[in-house]
Amino acid sequence: MNLDLNEQQEMMQDAARRFFDRDEVVQAARVAGEATDTALWRDAAEMGFVTMRAAEDKGGLGMGLMEAALICEAAGRGAAPIPIADGIAACTLLGGLEDGAATALLGEAMTRPVGFDAVVDGTQLVLDGDSLHAIATDGSRTMIASGNAVAEMFEAALNERALLRAAWLIGAGTRAVEMAAAYATERKQFNQPIGAFQGVAFPLADSFTDMEGARLLVWRTIWGIAEGQKDAGALIALADWWTATTARAAVRRSLRVFGGYGLSVEYGIHLYFLSINRVALAAGDPEGRLIDAGDRLWGGASAALPDAGEPGVEMGFTSEEESFAAEVRRFLEVNVTDDIRAKAKASTDGHIPELHVKLAAAGLAYPDWPAEWGGQGRSPMEVTALGRVFEEFGLSRIPIGCTNMGARMTMKFGSPELKAEVLPRLADGSALACLGFTEPGSGSDMYAARTRATRDGDDWIISGQKMFTTIAHISDYILMLARTDPDAPKHKGITIFFFPLRLPGITIQPVNTVQEERTNITFYDDVRVPDRYRLGEVNGGLKVMAAAMEIEHGGEGYHIYHHSLMRAAVEWARATDASGNRPIENPAVRARLAKARAHMEIADLFCRRVTWAIGADRMTRAIGPMAKMFTTDIYMEDAGDLVALTAPASLKPATPALSVIEESYRQSLGQTIYGGTSEVHRGIIAQHGLGLPRA
Numbered sequence: 001m002n003l004d005l006n007e008q009q010e011m012m013q014d015a016a017r018r019f020f021d022r023d024e025v026v027q028a029a030r031v032a033g034e035a036t037d038t039a040l041w042r043d044a045a046e047m048g049f050v051t052m053r054a055a056e057d058k059g060g061l062g063m064g065l066m067e068a069a070l071i072c073e074a075a076g077r078g079a080a081p082i083p084i085a086d087g088i089a090a091c092t093l094l095g096g097l098e099d100g101a102a103t104a105l106l107g108e109a110m111t112r113p114v115g116f117d118a119v120v121d122g123t124q125l126v127l128d129g130d131s132l133h134a135i136a137t138d139g140s141r142t143m144i145a146s147g148n149a150v151a152e153m154f155e156a157a158l159n160e161r162a163l164l165r166a167a168w169l170i171g172a173g174t175r176a177v178e179m180a181a182a183y184a185t186e187r188k189q190f191n192q193p194i195g196a197f198q199g200v201a202f203p204l205a206d207s208f209t210d211m212e213g214a215r216l217l218v219w220r221t222i223w224g225i226a227e228g229q230k231d232a233g234a235l236i237a238l239a240d241w242w243t244a245t246t247a248r249a250a251v252r253r254s255l256r257v258f259g260g261y262g263l264s265v266e267y268g269i270h271l272y273f274l275s276i277n278r279v280a281l282a283a284g285d286p287e288g289r290l291i292d293a294g295d296r297l298w299g300g301a302s303a304a305l306p307d308a309g310e311p312g313v314e315m316g317f318t319s320e321e322e323s324f325a326a327e328v329r330r331f332l333e334v335n336v337t338d339d340i341r342a343k344a345k346a347s348t349d350g351h352i353p354e355l356h357v358k359l360a361a362a363g364l365a366y367p368d369w370p371a372e373w374g375g376q377g378r379s380p381m382e383v384t385a386l387g388r389v390f391e392e393f394g395l396s397r398i399p400i401g402c403t404n405m406g407a408r409m410t411m412k413f414g415s416p417e418l419k420a421e422v423l424p425r426l427a428d429g430s431a432l433a434c435l436g437f438t439e440p441g442s443g444s445d446m447y448a449a450r451t452r453a454t455r456d457g458d459d460w461i462i463s464g465q466k467m468f469t470t471i472a473h474i475s476d477y478i479l480m481l482a483r484t485d486p487d488a489p490k491h492k493g494i495t496i497f498f499f500p501l502r503l504p505g506i507t508i509q510p511v512n513t514v515q516e517e518r519t520n521i522t523f524y525d526d527v528r529v530p531d532r533y534r535l536g537e538v539n540g541g542l543k544v545m546a547a548a549m550e551i552e553h554g555g556e557g558y559h560i561y562h563h564s565l566m567r568a569a570v571e572w573a574r575a576t577d578a579s580g581n582r583p584i585e586n587p588a589v590r591a592r593l594a595k596a597r598a599h600m601e602i603a604d605l606f607c608r609r610v611t612w613a614i615g616a617d618r619m620t621r622a623i624g625p626m627a628k629m630f631t632t633d634i635y636m637e638d639a640g641d642l643v644a645l646t647a648p649a650s651l652k653p654a655t656p657a658l659s660v661i662e663e664s665y666r667q668s669l670g671q672t673i674y675g676g677t678s679e680v681h682r683g684i685i686a687q688h689g690l691g692l693p694r695a
Contacts, residue, residue, distance in 0.1 A: 001381065001612040002314040003219070005070075009312050012067045016074035019047055025078040029271045033081075034278065036119050038112060041082045044075075045110045050087045054095025058106055064309025065160065065222045069167035073215075076171025079268075079275045083122075085164035086115025090125055092306065093157035097132075099145045105134055116161060117282065127154045152304045159236050160306035165279055166218050166243035172279070173247035174211040176272040177204055180254035181690040195692035198683070200257055204692070205685040207250035209626045214243045216605035217598070223315040226308035233303030234296035238598040241289035244280035251276045287591070290598075294590025297597065298570070315605070317385050324378065325385040328364060332393050341394070347517030347667075348471050350396035353429075360429030366404055373411065374427030380611045384556055391560040399432050399471050401557050405548055406433035406479035406498050413535040413544050414498065421532075422477060422498065434501070436466040436480035436522065445680075446481055446545075447490045451524065453482035453497065460484075460497070460534070462527045468674075472508050472520040475501050479548070485539050494541035499533035515667045556607040558671045559631045561664060562600045562638065568660035569593055569642045575655070592645050596638040603631040622689030625681035633678050636668040 054060025113122030184195030295301035369375025425431035451464025485493035
C-alpha cells in the first residue's frame with residue numbers, strides 16, 4: 001500500500017482546493033440553490049477541470065480518474081453549485097468518440113454545462129437503444145453516435161460519474177463535519193464547549209471516520225479499475241452506496257450540532273445539508289446500489305468500466321508481500337495436519353504448542369523481528385499478508401500478538417541482560433507472554449491502575465490484581481503496568497515491567513466468557529521482581545505504553561475475523577437450504593452480503609493504512625483509533641446482521657458455515673472492548689482528528 005499522491009496529483013489537488021475554497025463559491029451555492037451557476041462552470045472549465053479527462057488532442061489534459069476524484073472532492077468541500085461530476089464524466093465520453101458532433105459538444109462544454117442529467121442552459125446526453133443523443137435546452141435532439149461500443153462507453157461514463165459523485169460527497173461531508181467541530185469548540189453551554197460533551201463529539205467522530213473510510217474506498221476502487229480487478233464494478237456500486245448513505249448522515253449530525261442556528265439560512269451548514277441530499281439521491285435510493293453490487297459480485301452481472309489511467313496510489317499487496325503470503329500458505333499446507341485442524345480455533349484455546357514451535361523454527365512466528373532475535377526482518381505489511389493466511393486456516397494468532405508486544409517493548413526498552421534472558425525463549429517458541437494492563441476498577445483507563453510496585457533494594461515488590469489477563473494460564477511472562485509513585489499525576493507515576501509469571505505470590509484464576517473462551521484474573525501478593533525486569537525509566541511508563549499502543553490500536557488483529565465471517569456467509573448462501581433453494585439466488589440476500597462486503601473492504605483499508613502510515617512516517621494520533629473503532633464496531637454490526645439473515649438456522653448451527661456466523665456474533669462483542677473500548681477511541685478521534693476539546 002502507498003497512499004502518497006504523486007507530484008502531478010498534489011498540484012492538481014492544490015489548484016482545485018484554492019479554486020473551490022473561496023467565499024465566492026459558497027456564496028454562489030447560496031444564490032444558485034438547485035440551479036447551476038453557469039459563471040462558476042465557465043471558470044472551472046477555464047481551469048481545465050471539466051475537460052481534464054479528454055485527450056490533449058481533443059482539448060483536454062489526458063488525466064486519470066484519480067485526478068478527477070481529487071477535483072470533485074475539492075468541489076464538494078465548497079458545495080460548488082455546478083454538476084462537476086456529471087460534466088467530467090460526460091466530457092470523458094465525448095472525448096472518446098471520433099464523431100465531429102462529439103468534438104463540437106466537447107468545445108461547447110467550456111461555456112455551458114453538459115452532463116447526463118437535465119440542467120438549465122445546458123446539454124443532456126442520453127442513450128436511446130445503442131444511439132447517443134444530445135438534448136439541448138430547447139428540447140432539440142441530435143444523434144452523436146451509435147453502436148454497441150457507444151452503449152458500453154455510455155455505461156462506463158455513468159459508472160465514472162458515480163465514483164466522481166462519491167468523491168464530491170466525501171468533500172462535502174468532511175467539510176460539514178469540520179464546520180460542526182469548529183462551532184462545537186467555540187459554542188459554550190453549562191460553562192463548557194459543547195464539543196466536550198460526548199453526545200456531540202462521538203457522532204462527529206463517527207462521521208469523520210465514515211468519510212475517511214469513504215475516501216479510502218473510492219481510491220481503492222479507482223486502483224482496482226486500473227488493475228483490471230474483477231470486483232471493480234461491484235466496488236463502484238459499494239462506494240456509491242457508502243458515500244451517499246454516510247454523507248447524508250454526516251451532514252444531519254453536523255447541522256444538529258448548530259442547534260436552532262443550523263436551521264437558519266444565515267448559517268452555511270444548511271447549504272451542505274441541501275446539496276449533499278441532492279447529489280446523494282440524484283440516482284435514486286442509495287440502497288439500490290447494494291442490489292447492483294450483489295448482482296455484480298454473485299449474480300453474474302457485469303459492469304462497463306471507465307479507463308482509470310494511472311492511479312498513482314497503491315492499494316493492494318506488493319508482489320513481495322504476495323510471495324511471502326504464498327510461502328506461508330505452503331508451510332501451513334504441509335504442517336497443518338487433520339489433527340491440528342481439529343484443534344484450531346480463533347480463540348486462545350486454539351493455541352497449538354507443537355505448531356507454534358515449528359513456526360518459530362521456520363521464522364514465521366515473528367517474521368518481522370530482526371534476524372538476531374530469530375526473525376526474518378519482514379515488513380509490517382508482509383506480516384499483515386501472513387495474518388490473512390493464518391485466518392484461512394482458522395489458526396489463532398492471539399498468543400503470538402500478545403507475546404509480540406512484550407517482546408517488542410523488551411527490544412526497545414529492555415536492558416541487554418533482560419533481552420538475553422527472555423528474547424531467545426520467545427523466539428524459539430518455548431515461551432509466551434501476556435499483557436497486564438486492565439484492572440477491575442479502571443477498565444479502559446489503564447493509567448488509573450492501582451497495582452503498586454514499591455522499590456526494595458534491587459527488587460520491586462508488586463501487589464495488586466489485573467483483569468482480563470488473556471493467555472496468562474499458558475504464558476511464561478507478563479508485560480505489566482504498575483504504579484510506582486502514588487503521589488504523581490496518574491500518567492507520570494507508572495512504570496512498566498516484563499517479568500516471569502511463575503514467581504511466588506502470583507495466582508491465576510479463570511474467567512469464562514460468552515465467547516466460550518477463557519481469559520483470566522491475576523493476583524499479585526507481594527511478588528518480588530528484580531529490577532532487571534523493568535522496561536524504560538522509573539515513572540517513565542507513558543513512553544513505553546505509547547509505543548505499545550501503536551501496536552495495539554491498529555485493528556488488524558481484530559479485522560481478520562471479518563474475513564472468516566464473510567466467507568462463511570457466502571458459503572451458507574451458496575448452499576441449498578431445506579426448501580431446495582440457494583439463498584444466493586435471492587437479490588435481497590445478495591444485497592445484505594454486499595453491505596457486509598463494503599464494510600469489510602473499508603475496515604481492511606483502515607487497518608492497512610495504519611501499517612502503511614507507521615512505515616511511511618505518516619502516523620497521527622487519530623489513524624490507529626479510527627482503524628480499531630471502525631473495524632470492531634462494523635464487525636459487530638455485520639455479525640449481528642448476518643446471524644439474523646441466516647436465522648433461525650443460525651440459532652442451532654448444523655453446518656460449519658453457520659457455526660462460524662453464530663460464533664462471530666458472540667465473539668464480535670469483545671472486539672469492541674479489547675484494546676480500549678470504542679468509546680475511548682471515539683474520544684481520541686474527536687480530540688486529535690477534529691480538534692474538539694477533551695471530553
